[in-house]
Amino acid sequence: MPKRGSRPSPPKSSGRASSASFARRAGVLPVVVAALTLAAAVAGPAHAQELRPFTIVGDAIPEPLTGIKGDAARGRAIVVDRRKGLCLLCHSGPFPEQRFQGDLAPDLRGVGSRWSEGQLRLRLVDSRRLNPATIMPPYYSREGLIRVGRAWQGKPVLSAEQIEDVVAFLATLTEAP
Amino acid sequence: MSGLPNRKLRNAGIAGALGLGAALALAPEALPQERRSGFEFMSRESQVLQQDDTSNPGMLWVAEGEALWSARTGASGRTCADCHGDAAVSMKGVAARYPVYFAEQSRPIDLQGRINICREVNQNATPLPYESRELLALAAFIGKQSRGMPITAGDDQRLEPFRALGQELYERRQGQLNFSCANCHDDHWGRKLASSVIPQSHPTGYPLYRLEWQSVGSLQRRFRNCMVGVRAEPYPFGSPEYVNLELFLMTRARGMPLETPAIRP
Numbered sequence A: 001m002p003k004r005g006s007r008p009s010p011p012k013s014s015g016r017a018s019s020a021s022f023a024r025r026a027g028v029l030p031v032v033v034a035a036l037t038l039a040a041a042v043a044g045p046a047h048a049q050e051l052r053p054f055t056i057v058g059d060a061i062p063e064p065l066t067g068i069k070g071d072a073a074r075g076r077a078i079v080v081d082r083r084k085g086l087c088l089l090c091h092s093g094p095f096p097e098q099r100f101q102g103d104l105a106p107d108l109r110g111v112g113s114r115w116s117e118g119q120l121r122l123r124l125v126d127s128r129r130l131n132p133a134t135i136m137p138p139y140y141s142r143e144g145l146i147r148v149g150r151a152w153q154g155k156p157v158l159s160a161e162q163i164e165d166v167v168a169f170l171a172t173l174t175e176a177p
Numbered sequence B: 001m002s003g004l005p006n007r008k009l010r011n012a013g014i015a016g017a018l019g020l021g022a023a024l025a026l027a028p029e030a031l032p033q034e035r036r037s038g039f040e041f042m043s044r045e046s047q048v049l050q051q052d053d054t055s056n057p058g059m060l061w062v063a064e065g066e067a068l069w070s071a072r073t074g075a076s077g078r079t080c081a082d083c084h085g086d087a088a089v090s091m092k093g094v095a096a097r098y099p100v101y102f103a104e105q106s107r108p109i110d111l112q113g114r115i116n117i118c119r120e121v122n123q124n125a126t127p128l129p130y131e132s133r134e135l136l137a138l139a140a141f142i143g144k145q146s147r148g149m150p151i152t153a154g155d156d157q158r159l160e161p162f163r164a165l166g167q168e169l170y171e172r173r174q175g176q177l178n179f180s181c182a183n184c185h186d187d188h189w190g191r192k193l194a195s196s197v198i199p200q201s202h203p204t205g206y207p208l209y210r211l212e213w214q215s216v217g218s219l220q221r222r223f224r225n226c227m228v229g230v231r232a233e234p235y236p237f238g239s240p241e242y243v244n245l246e247l248f249l250m251t252r253a254r255g256m257p258l259e260t261p262a263i264r265p
Helices: A022-024 A035-043 A070-081 A117-129 A160-170 B004-026 B044-051 B060-070 B080-084 B110-124 B134-146 B157-171 B181-186 B220-230 B240-250
Strands: B100-103 B107-109 B206-210 B215-217
Touching: A022 B004, A070 A160, A117 A160, B060 B080, B060 B134, B060 B206, B100 B110, B100 B134, B107 B110, B107 B157, B107 B240, B110 B134, B134 B215, B157 B181, B157 B240
Parallel strands: none
Antiparallel strands: B100 B107, B206 B215
16 A cells, blocks of 8 residues: 655744754754755745655565665765764764764664665655664654654655665665674 | 741651651652663763862852852842751752642642742742752752752652653653653663763752753753754743653652762763
8 A cells, every 4th residue: 555655734934953962962063054954945945845755565665755866975974964864873884984873773884785775765764664663763754753843843854865865875885794 | 037937847847757658659660670870871080070079060059059048139138048047957858859749839849949939939039040050059059968868759649640740751752853761761771872871861960060061950951952852842941841750750760869969971
């Protein structure tokens, strides 16, 4: 059965993101405008809040959310960015230049050989569909979220384009740890 | 000073003693196997900083609180000391049993709330804003009088529904990143969130000096940081949700020694 992303909601004022304290501790300079606000601006205000529909087959979303393959180099930048991808708060991986990497979640080395691109995509979009108890945040969903901060309301953590960039990058991580 | 406040104070003490019987019935369900203060997760340097009163910056707030304790305040012109005398005697063990049930308003209040009630009712002064330097100083000074004493909060059975609400909040997922407090502090304590070791969230040292803040701050400020960290909308300072959360955490930390003013990274 095809499942859709959540329905669009009226655009919300895109205020500044409140500073994320966990990210700040990692010694990253404050970013004035949230990544998502930028992404929304690029996509155009009318469709800024709309999530793309996608189809789940088994434990995967086989087709790119945007219809085209993402860019692995951009994906890497998102993964290591503690205000965009936030991945390294919890994960570690082959990022020798990144001093602080979390250990709440599996190492990302070899993730591209463990999972297909479609499987990676669903795990990013909404891991709760596979494991309701997961601590992996739903990166492209607004469903079932409670008390979302004002700056983030109505927005997914990453845009469809950013999800595709990250999927493209993770697929290149085929070297086992 | 008239004897009235003192009699009232004595009555409060008796009521507290009577409430003690309920304590054991309130043992929280989800105690971690081994409870550890945030102190244990800190670097050696930070531990030394906390233990050495001459270098612990939190002691500056304590000293300021001590000065405020004997300062004439409000239309009444009274000092805290006029009614309460020597804080080393009258305030010993007080911070360790907060939040308490405040019968007049049928709700729990935290220590800062109690201080402000005295300001309004007993000093005819305006309440101090949360996170103001004066309120933190008074709370740090009163907290210091219980340093090393075991936490006894949660004695009063009337607190139970509020403690339960606090626990529910603690276990509820929230924010854009969809984390509950328990996801980190119960399920992943000791692990690393980027550069920070996740502690068990025992509120043993508040108000405390946080190196990142370069200031003393309250437990509510810490709650706020953690909520913003998961991209949740924080509650306003002084909100009942924060008091319930504090009540849950203080009850969960019963028996652990108070460290005020502690140091944290």
